[in-house]
Amino acid sequence: MNITQIVLILGFLLSLIGFWGLLTRRDLFRMIISFSLLDTGVHMIMIGIGYIKGGTAPIFDEALAVGEAVGKVVDPVPSALVLTAIVIGLAVTALMLSYAVRVYTSRKSLSIDAVKELKW
Amino acid sequence: MIKRFIIVLALAAIAVGLYPLAWGIQDAEILTEVANEYVENGADDLGAANLVTSVVVSYRGLDTLGEITVLFAATAGVTMLFAARKPKKSGQKGSLADDSRRTGSELLQTGADFLFPILWMFGMYIFVHGHLTPGGGFQGGVVLASAVLLLLFADSDRKMGHTLLQIAEALSGAAYVAVGLLGLWFAAGFLDPRFLAAGEFGQLFSAGAIPVIYALIGIKVGAELTGIVDTMRRSAL
Numbered sequence: 001m002n003i004t005q006i007v008l009i010l011g012f013l014l015s016l017i018g019f020w021g022l023l024t025r026r027d028l029f030r031m032i033i034s035f036s037l038l039d040t041g042v043h044m045i046m047i048g049i050g051y052i053k054g055g056t057a058p059i060f061d062e063a064l065a066v067g068e069a070v071g072k073v074v075d076p077v078p079s080a081l082v083l084t085a086i087v088i089g090l091a092v093t094a095l096m097l098s099y100a101v102r103v104y105t106s107r108k109s110l111s112i113d114a115v116k117e118l119k120w
Numbered sequence: 121m122i123k124r125f126i127i128v129l130a131l132a133a134i135a136v137g138l139y140p141l142a143w144g145i146q147d148a149e150i151l152t153e154v155a156n157e158y159v160e161n162g163a164d165d166l167g168a169a170n171l172v173t174s175v176v177v178s179y180r181g182l183d184t185l186g187e188i189t190v191l192f193a194a195t196a197g198v199t200m201l202f203a204a205r206k207p208k209k210s211g212q213k214g215s216l217a218d219d220s221r222r223t224g225s226e227l228l229q230t231g232a233d234f235l236f237p238i239l240w241m242f243g244m245y246i247f248v249h250g251h252l253t254p255g256g257g258f259q260g261g262v263v264l265a266s267a268v269l270l271l272l273f274a275d276s277d278r279k280m281g282h283t284l285l286q287i288a289e290a291l292s293g294a295a296y297v298a299v300g301l302l303g304l305w306f307a308a309g310f311l312d313p314r315f316l317a318a319g320e321f322g323q324l325f326s327a328g329a330i331p332v333i334y335a336l337i338g339i340k341v342g343a344e345l346t347g348i349v350d351t352m353r354r355s356a357l
Protein backbone atom coordinates (compact mmCIF):
# COMPACT_ATOMS: atom_id res chain seq x y z
CA MET A 1 0.00 0.00 0.00
CA ASN A 2 1.46 3.35 -0.94
CA ILE A 3 0.13 6.77 -0.07
CA THR A 4 -1.44 7.50 -3.46
CA GLN A 5 -3.30 4.21 -3.28
CA ILE A 6 -4.62 4.79 0.23
CA VAL A 7 -5.85 8.30 -0.59
CA LEU A 8 -7.41 7.18 -3.87
CA ILE A 9 -9.21 4.21 -2.29
CA LEU A 10 -10.52 6.37 0.55
CA GLY A 11 -11.61 8.99 -1.97
CA PHE A 12 -13.41 6.40 -4.08
CA LEU A 13 -15.09 4.96 -0.97
CA LEU A 14 -16.25 8.41 0.09
CA SER A 15 -17.57 9.14 -3.40
CA LEU A 16 -19.39 5.81 -3.48
CA ILE A 17 -21.01 6.52 -0.12
CA GLY A 18 -22.07 9.89 -1.54
CA PHE A 19 -23.49 8.28 -4.67
CA TRP A 20 -25.34 5.72 -2.62
CA GLY A 21 -26.83 8.44 -0.45
CA LEU A 22 -27.88 10.49 -3.47
CA LEU A 23 -29.60 7.49 -5.04
CA THR A 24 -31.34 6.07 -1.99
CA ARG A 25 -32.24 8.99 0.29
CA ARG A 26 -35.48 10.91 -0.24
CA ASP A 27 -34.83 13.61 2.33
CA LEU A 28 -33.39 16.77 0.79
CA PHE A 29 -30.96 17.49 3.63
CA ARG A 30 -29.59 13.97 3.51
CA MET A 31 -29.15 14.26 -0.23
CA ILE A 32 -27.20 17.49 0.27
CA ILE A 33 -24.99 15.80 2.86
CA SER A 34 -24.42 12.96 0.39
CA PHE A 35 -23.48 15.48 -2.25
CA SER A 36 -20.94 17.05 0.12
CA LEU A 37 -19.46 13.60 0.78
CA LEU A 38 -19.19 13.00 -2.96
CA ASP A 39 -17.55 16.40 -3.31
CA THR A 40 -14.99 15.63 -0.61
CA GLY A 41 -14.27 12.24 -2.15
CA VAL A 42 -13.53 13.86 -5.51
CA HIS A 43 -11.22 16.37 -3.82
CA MET A 44 -9.31 13.52 -2.20
CA ILE A 45 -8.97 11.74 -5.53
CA MET A 46 -7.62 14.86 -7.19
CA ILE A 47 -5.11 15.49 -4.40
CA GLY A 48 -4.09 11.83 -4.47
CA ILE A 49 -3.36 11.95 -8.18
CA GLY A 50 -1.08 14.96 -7.70
CA TYR A 51 1.09 13.25 -5.09
CA ILE A 52 4.79 12.67 -5.78
CA LYS A 53 6.80 10.16 -3.77
CA GLY A 54 8.26 11.98 -0.77
CA GLY A 55 6.94 15.28 -2.10
CA THR A 56 6.38 18.36 0.00
CA ALA A 57 4.17 21.40 -0.54
CA PRO A 58 5.22 23.47 -3.58
CA ILE A 59 6.14 26.54 -1.56
CA PHE A 60 9.70 27.86 -1.65
CA ASP A 61 11.37 28.76 1.64
CA GLU A 62 14.64 28.02 3.47
CA ALA A 63 14.05 24.29 3.22
CA LEU A 64 13.21 24.27 -0.48
CA ALA A 65 15.50 26.25 -2.73
CA VAL A 66 14.44 27.54 -6.12
CA GLY A 67 15.95 25.41 -8.85
CA GLU A 68 16.20 22.16 -6.89
CA ALA A 69 12.49 21.72 -6.42
CA VAL A 70 11.85 19.27 -9.26
CA GLY A 71 11.26 15.82 -7.80
CA LYS A 72 10.77 17.20 -4.30
CA VAL A 73 7.34 18.82 -4.54
CA VAL A 74 3.87 17.56 -5.31
CA ASP A 75 1.99 18.65 -8.42
CA PRO A 76 0.72 22.21 -7.83
CA VAL A 77 -2.08 22.01 -10.42
CA PRO A 78 -4.46 19.62 -8.58
CA SER A 79 -3.78 21.51 -5.35
CA ALA A 80 -4.81 24.75 -7.05
CA LEU A 81 -7.95 23.10 -8.45
CA VAL A 82 -9.01 21.67 -5.10
CA LEU A 83 -8.25 24.94 -3.31
CA THR A 84 -10.86 26.74 -5.36
CA ALA A 85 -13.21 23.76 -5.57
CA ILE A 86 -13.60 23.64 -1.78
CA VAL A 87 -14.88 27.22 -1.62
CA ILE A 88 -17.08 26.76 -4.67
CA GLY A 89 -18.44 23.59 -3.04
CA LEU A 90 -19.36 25.67 0.01
CA ALA A 91 -21.30 28.17 -2.11
CA VAL A 92 -23.05 25.41 -4.08
CA THR A 93 -24.00 23.70 -0.82
CA ALA A 94 -25.49 27.00 0.34
CA LEU A 95 -27.48 27.17 -2.90
CA MET A 96 -28.80 23.62 -2.41
CA LEU A 97 -29.73 24.35 1.21
CA SER A 98 -31.63 27.46 0.14
CA TYR A 99 -33.52 25.33 -2.35
CA ALA A 100 -34.34 22.86 0.41
CA VAL A 101 -35.62 25.69 2.61
CA ARG A 102 -37.78 26.98 -0.26
CA VAL A 103 -39.21 23.54 -0.89
CA TYR A 104 -40.00 23.21 2.79
CA THR A 105 -41.74 26.58 3.03
CA SER A 106 -43.89 25.97 -0.03
CA ARG A 107 -44.71 22.26 0.44
CA LYS A 108 -44.19 21.67 4.18
CA SER A 109 -42.12 18.63 3.41
CA LEU A 110 -38.43 17.92 2.94
CA SER A 111 -38.99 14.81 0.86
CA ILE A 112 -37.91 15.00 -2.75
CA ASP A 113 -41.17 13.18 -3.60
CA ALA A 114 -43.04 16.37 -2.73
CA VAL A 115 -41.50 18.05 -5.76
CA LYS A 116 -43.67 16.45 -8.40
CA GLU A 117 -42.49 18.77 -11.16
CA LEU A 118 -39.13 17.02 -11.10
CA LYS A 119 -40.68 13.78 -12.30
CA TRP A 120 -41.19 13.09 -15.94
CA MET B 121 -37.32 -3.74 -4.80
CA ILE B 122 -36.26 -3.60 -8.42
CA LYS B 123 -35.22 -0.01 -7.84
CA ARG B 124 -32.94 -0.95 -4.97
CA PHE B 125 -31.47 -3.74 -7.06
CA ILE B 126 -30.65 -1.31 -9.87
CA ILE B 127 -29.00 1.10 -7.41
CA VAL B 128 -26.84 -1.64 -5.92
CA LEU B 129 -25.95 -2.78 -9.43
CA ALA B 130 -25.00 0.74 -10.49
CA LEU B 131 -22.82 1.26 -7.42
CA ALA B 132 -21.15 -2.11 -7.94
CA ALA B 133 -20.47 -1.20 -11.57
CA ILE B 134 -18.89 2.10 -10.54
CA ALA B 135 -16.80 0.34 -7.88
CA VAL B 136 -15.62 -2.30 -10.35
CA GLY B 137 -14.78 0.43 -12.84
CA LEU B 138 -12.77 2.38 -10.26
CA TYR B 139 -11.00 -0.64 -8.77
CA PRO B 140 -8.22 -1.00 -11.39
CA LEU B 141 -7.56 2.73 -11.20
CA ALA B 142 -6.80 2.53 -7.51
CA TRP B 143 -5.17 -0.88 -7.50
CA GLY B 144 -2.52 -0.54 -10.16
CA ILE B 145 -1.35 2.87 -9.13
CA GLN B 146 2.06 3.58 -7.61
CA ASP B 147 3.36 6.79 -6.05
CA ALA B 148 4.42 8.92 -9.00
CA GLU B 149 8.16 9.57 -9.22
CA ILE B 150 8.09 12.42 -11.70
CA LEU B 151 5.70 15.29 -12.34
CA THR B 152 3.66 15.63 -15.48
CA GLU B 153 5.17 17.81 -18.16
CA VAL B 154 3.08 20.89 -17.42
CA ALA B 155 3.62 20.68 -13.67
CA ASN B 156 7.33 20.17 -14.25
CA GLU B 157 7.44 23.36 -16.27
CA TYR B 158 5.65 25.26 -13.49
CA VAL B 159 7.93 23.91 -10.76
CA GLU B 160 11.10 24.49 -12.76
CA ASN B 161 10.42 28.00 -14.02
CA GLY B 162 7.49 29.26 -11.94
CA ALA B 163 9.56 30.97 -9.27
CA ASP B 164 11.87 32.77 -11.71
CA ASP B 165 8.99 33.52 -14.02
CA LEU B 166 6.52 35.15 -11.63
CA GLY B 167 8.53 35.57 -8.43
CA ALA B 168 5.90 34.05 -6.12
CA ALA B 169 7.20 31.73 -3.39
CA ASN B 170 3.93 29.80 -3.33
CA LEU B 171 3.66 27.85 -6.57
CA VAL B 172 0.02 26.95 -5.99
CA THR B 173 -0.74 30.66 -5.95
CA SER B 174 1.17 31.13 -9.21
CA VAL B 175 -1.04 28.47 -10.76
CA VAL B 176 -4.30 29.79 -9.30
CA VAL B 177 -3.73 33.47 -9.99
CA SER B 178 -1.65 33.51 -13.14
CA TYR B 179 -1.09 30.29 -15.09
CA ARG B 180 -4.71 29.21 -14.65
CA GLY B 181 -6.02 32.66 -13.89
CA LEU B 182 -8.79 32.38 -16.42
CA ASP B 183 -10.09 29.25 -14.64
CA THR B 184 -10.12 31.21 -11.41
CA LEU B 185 -12.16 33.92 -13.08
CA GLY B 186 -14.58 31.14 -14.03
CA GLU B 187 -14.66 29.88 -10.45
CA ILE B 188 -15.46 33.39 -9.23
CA THR B 189 -18.27 33.50 -11.78
CA VAL B 190 -19.65 30.20 -10.43
CA LEU B 191 -19.49 31.67 -6.94
CA PHE B 192 -21.36 34.74 -8.15
CA ALA B 193 -23.98 32.56 -9.83
CA ALA B 194 -24.46 30.56 -6.63
CA THR B 195 -24.92 33.76 -4.62
CA ALA B 196 -27.36 35.12 -7.17
CA GLY B 197 -29.23 31.81 -7.00
CA VAL B 198 -29.50 31.95 -3.22
CA THR B 199 -30.74 35.54 -3.37
CA MET B 200 -33.25 34.67 -6.08
CA LEU B 201 -34.58 31.64 -4.19
CA PHE B 202 -35.22 33.68 -1.07
CA ALA B 203 -36.40 36.86 -2.73
CA ALA B 204 -38.90 35.20 -5.06
CA ARG B 205 -41.86 35.47 -2.73
CA LYS B 206 -41.92 36.85 0.80
CA PRO B 207 -43.93 34.75 3.20
CA LYS B 208 -46.85 36.66 4.73
CA LYS B 209 -45.96 39.07 7.48
CA SER B 210 -47.00 38.24 11.07
CA GLY B 211 -49.63 35.71 12.03
CA GLN B 212 -48.60 32.64 10.07
CA LYS B 213 -45.04 33.42 9.22
CA GLY B 214 -44.12 30.03 7.87
CA SER B 215 -43.03 27.49 10.43
CA LEU B 216 -39.35 28.34 9.92
CA ALA B 217 -39.28 31.31 12.23
CA ASP B 218 -42.42 31.19 14.30
CA ASP B 219 -40.51 30.91 17.56
CA SER B 220 -39.28 34.24 18.78
CA ARG B 221 -35.56 34.40 18.38
CA ARG B 222 -33.26 34.42 21.31
CA THR B 223 -30.33 36.77 21.12
CA GLY B 224 -26.94 35.31 21.87
CA SER B 225 -25.74 34.95 25.44
CA GLU B 226 -23.60 37.59 27.08
CA LEU B 227 -20.57 35.37 26.55
CA LEU B 228 -21.24 34.94 22.84
CA GLN B 229 -21.93 38.64 22.30
CA THR B 230 -18.79 39.80 24.08
CA GLY B 231 -16.74 37.09 22.41
CA ALA B 232 -18.04 37.97 18.96
CA ASP B 233 -17.37 41.67 19.42
CA PHE B 234 -13.89 40.90 20.69
CA LEU B 235 -13.02 38.34 18.02
CA PHE B 236 -14.51 40.10 15.01
CA PRO B 237 -11.63 42.56 14.36
CA ILE B 238 -9.05 39.84 15.02
CA LEU B 239 -10.72 37.42 12.62
CA TRP B 240 -11.09 40.17 10.06
CA MET B 241 -7.38 41.00 10.34
CA PHE B 242 -6.46 37.33 10.13
CA GLY B 243 -8.50 36.91 6.96
CA MET B 244 -6.79 39.89 5.38
CA TYR B 245 -3.41 38.57 6.48
CA ILE B 246 -4.19 35.27 4.75
CA PHE B 247 -5.09 36.81 1.43
CA VAL B 248 -2.33 39.42 1.41
CA HIS B 249 0.29 36.74 2.12
CA GLY B 250 -1.19 34.29 -0.40
CA HIS B 251 1.90 34.41 -2.60
CA LEU B 252 4.24 33.53 0.29
CA THR B 253 2.48 31.07 2.57
CA PRO B 254 -0.33 28.53 2.29
CA GLY B 255 -3.64 30.30 1.93
CA GLY B 256 -4.88 33.03 -0.35
CA GLY B 257 -7.93 34.86 -1.54
CA PHE B 258 -10.41 32.02 -1.25
CA GLN B 259 -9.43 31.00 2.28
CA GLY B 260 -9.07 34.59 3.46
CA GLY B 261 -12.49 35.45 2.03
CA VAL B 262 -14.08 32.54 3.87
CA VAL B 263 -12.49 33.71 7.13
CA LEU B 264 -13.93 37.21 6.58
CA ALA B 265 -17.39 35.77 5.96
CA SER B 266 -17.16 33.49 9.00
CA ALA B 267 -16.36 36.53 11.17
CA VAL B 268 -19.59 38.15 9.98
CA LEU B 269 -21.43 34.88 10.65
CA LEU B 270 -20.14 34.94 14.24
CA LEU B 271 -21.48 38.49 14.66
CA LEU B 272 -24.89 37.40 13.36
CA PHE B 273 -24.94 34.43 15.74
CA ALA B 274 -24.46 36.83 18.62
CA ASP B 275 -27.15 39.23 17.45
CA SER B 276 -29.31 38.19 14.53
CA ASP B 277 -30.98 41.59 14.27
CA ARG B 278 -27.74 43.42 13.65
CA LYS B 279 -28.04 45.82 10.75
CA MET B 280 -25.69 45.38 7.86
CA GLY B 281 -24.78 47.76 5.07
CA HIS B 282 -26.12 46.08 1.96
CA THR B 283 -24.99 48.90 -0.26
CA LEU B 284 -21.46 48.58 1.07
CA LEU B 285 -21.57 44.82 0.49
CA GLN B 286 -22.80 45.25 -3.06
CA ILE B 287 -20.25 47.94 -3.83
CA ALA B 288 -17.40 45.81 -2.44
CA GLU B 289 -18.60 42.84 -4.47
CA ALA B 290 -19.03 44.73 -7.72
CA LEU B 291 -15.87 46.81 -7.44
CA SER B 292 -13.60 43.89 -6.56
CA GLY B 293 -14.99 41.84 -9.43
CA ALA B 294 -14.56 44.67 -11.90
CA ALA B 295 -11.09 45.50 -10.57
CA TYR B 296 -10.10 41.85 -10.93
CA VAL B 297 -10.96 41.88 -14.62
CA ALA B 298 -9.35 45.32 -15.02
CA VAL B 299 -6.06 44.06 -13.53
CA GLY B 300 -6.30 41.10 -15.88
CA LEU B 301 -6.69 43.45 -18.82
CA LEU B 302 -3.72 45.54 -17.61
CA GLY B 303 -1.72 42.33 -17.82
CA LEU B 304 -2.91 41.88 -21.38
CA TRP B 305 -1.91 45.43 -22.21
CA PHE B 306 1.47 45.79 -20.43
CA ALA B 307 2.66 42.18 -20.13
CA ALA B 308 2.32 38.90 -21.98
CA GLY B 309 -1.36 38.09 -21.58
CA PHE B 310 -4.63 38.23 -19.67
CA LEU B 311 -4.00 38.09 -15.89
CA ASP B 312 -0.24 38.22 -16.38
CA PRO B 313 0.97 39.81 -13.09
CA ARG B 314 4.36 40.90 -14.42
CA PHE B 315 3.38 44.45 -15.32
CA LEU B 316 4.32 45.45 -11.76
CA ALA B 317 7.92 45.15 -10.56
CA ALA B 318 8.83 41.66 -9.41
CA GLY B 319 10.37 42.88 -6.15
CA GLU B 320 12.56 40.80 -3.89
CA PHE B 321 11.68 37.10 -3.84
CA GLY B 322 9.91 36.02 -0.67
CA GLN B 323 9.01 39.53 0.51
CA LEU B 324 5.50 40.89 0.98
CA PHE B 325 5.84 43.32 -1.93
CA SER B 326 6.91 40.86 -4.57
CA ALA B 327 5.55 38.70 -7.37
CA GLY B 328 4.22 41.62 -9.40
CA ALA B 329 0.45 41.98 -9.27
CA ILE B 330 -0.23 38.57 -7.65
CA PRO B 331 -0.91 40.00 -4.15
CA VAL B 332 -3.20 42.64 -5.70
CA ILE B 333 -5.17 40.05 -7.65
CA TYR B 334 -5.41 37.70 -4.68
CA ALA B 335 -6.55 40.52 -2.39
CA LEU B 336 -9.28 41.37 -4.91
CA ILE B 337 -10.31 37.71 -5.06
CA GLY B 338 -10.36 37.66 -1.26
CA ILE B 339 -12.65 40.69 -1.06
CA LYS B 340 -14.88 39.25 -3.76
CA VAL B 341 -15.19 35.83 -2.08
CA GLY B 342 -15.72 37.43 1.31
CA ALA B 343 -18.44 39.72 -0.04
CA GLU B 344 -20.20 36.88 -1.90
CA LEU B 345 -20.24 34.53 1.09
CA THR B 346 -21.27 37.31 3.46
CA GLY B 347 -24.07 38.05 1.01
CA ILE B 348 -25.21 34.41 1.18
CA VAL B 349 -25.13 34.42 4.99
CA ASP B 350 -27.01 37.71 5.13
CA THR B 351 -29.65 36.64 2.60
CA MET B 352 -30.34 33.48 4.61
CA ARG B 353 -30.54 35.49 7.83
CA ARG B 354 -32.96 38.04 6.39
CA SER B 355 -35.21 35.42 4.84
CA ALA B 356 -35.78 33.82 8.22
CA LEU B 357 -36.64 37.08 9.99
